[in-house]
Amino acid sequence: MNLPYSDKLPVFKLAASFGNTSATYKFYWFLAILELVEEGQTTIPKRHLFARMIGNAWYTVNYFHVSFGKQDFIQQAVQSILEQEQMTIDTKKSLLLSILENSELKATQQTLYHFNKNVPHWFLSPWFSKVAGENDVAYRKRIYTSSQVFENDCLYSLYDDHIVINPNWVDYLKANAKILKDFIYWNLTLFLQTRNPNVPDIANKLILPPFRGSLTNQRKNYWDVVFEELGTVDCIFTNTALTIDRYALDHFIPHAFVSHDLIWNLVPIDTSFNFRKSDKLPIMETHFDGFFNLQKTAFEIINDHRPKSKLLEEYLTIYPDLINSNSFDYTKYKENIQPLVTIAHNNGFGYLY
Structure with a gap:
């Protein structure tokens, strides 16, 4: 499945962000960005994005018991927050997000900001190739600095506690939100199916249906x-x-x-x-x-x-x-x-x- 074409934007770099994925982070990070851009936000607190990552994985982990693999911290984070905040697996998403965005529990905050170590800047790596001899710390710093002037027409700029969506990308994201979400869920399904080869119907376990079918x-x-x-x-x-x-x-x-x-x-x-x-x-x-x-x-x-x-x-x-x-x-x-x-x-x- 290909991303919608644009003759004004480096869409191929966005597609490249999902190459060589060893965890679900990038899928849930981009899904969080799309949801908030659809709501009209272009300057987005990182904590809100991390909360969305947890919120969108909540039912897949807690209700459907789909395995994300040993290297994936999202599954562990969901399970930890379930206990830390004493929530239930059927907590409504709106309430879940409100709790995650405002919780004063240090353990919850630490769990959310674990994703700040790598996810925000690694997602932008296709726009900023690593140069010879550059260590990870210097590379991360360069991505932050370069993104703040939207170098290479990158998707967003990075700051310590928030991101700003590149104005050139806003209309593209809004106009193609449904297709972009389908792209995420399709690739996330393929990713999780390889880690759950005997589990049926992975595609329908990524979102809790609004209602169960009547018997x-x-x-x-x-x-x-x-x-x-x-x-x-x-x-x-x-x-x-x-x-x-x-x-x-x-x-x-x-x-x-x-x-x-x-x-x-x-x-x-x-x-x-x-x-x-x-x-x-x-x-x-x-x-x-x-x-x-x-x-x-x-x-x-x-x-x-x-x-x-x-x-x-x-x-x-x-x-x-x-x-x-x-x-x-x-x-x-x-x-x-x-x-x-x-x-x-x-x-x-x-x-x-």
Whole structure:
């Protein structure tokens, strides 16, 4: 994916800023700049930018448990601030930014300004090549000094506590903000996918969706039909007898990991237990057999009552040759579920007990 062309600006240097990335810093730094320029800011406090870096990575780290790699301090910073400021993973972004921009906790301030060591000036390195024999301290100082007169038409000028966007770049950033963000997220997805090769749907884990998809269709046209046939269903976690008007529809493997609502991962459970379960993982030795037996029974009922239901087709991701309940194989189902549970646990999702 290429950046929008301009015959007046060295866009190729901006693109070069994302070359040889070994961490996510540059992606989140530029994303922070774009967001604040869109809000009309051109003289921007560094602390606000660092806060945005944390804010934009917040849910990817805390909610989706995506790994940034051992060399990346953003993941550690997000986790540290979560504890230091005693916040929750679902803290609204506006409140999160306000806390980060104004916190008087020394630990939080130190965490934010860790990024000042390298990120602001290294991002400008394509505009200022390092000369032979120049050490890192002298190079950093030269970038600061040269950027303050927008030498080489660099993106912004650097000062101790703020940056100033080059006026020549402001219209370009505003006019192309959506494409530039797509560029960031596309490359960030590729970057994180290499560090999380077995984690599904990385692209949709970079931003917390404004709302989760409704499970009304799965409830009304699938599980309610099962309840109408059976009368009651036992919760696989609590053994409580569930009825059609008193059950919660839950993801066996947390939605925060699988990022989908396919029917083969949904199961009716006790409503009160659903709040406690949150995004915890089931224990295969304890819960899988009950889950599988209920899934197979449900499939048989729907296949008998509504054989043309589109929801039945969702089982094809596990059973490509599924024809009837005889094809609903225990071993194959478990072989699809077990690796997902293991990978989710390795990425930070905890077990129920």
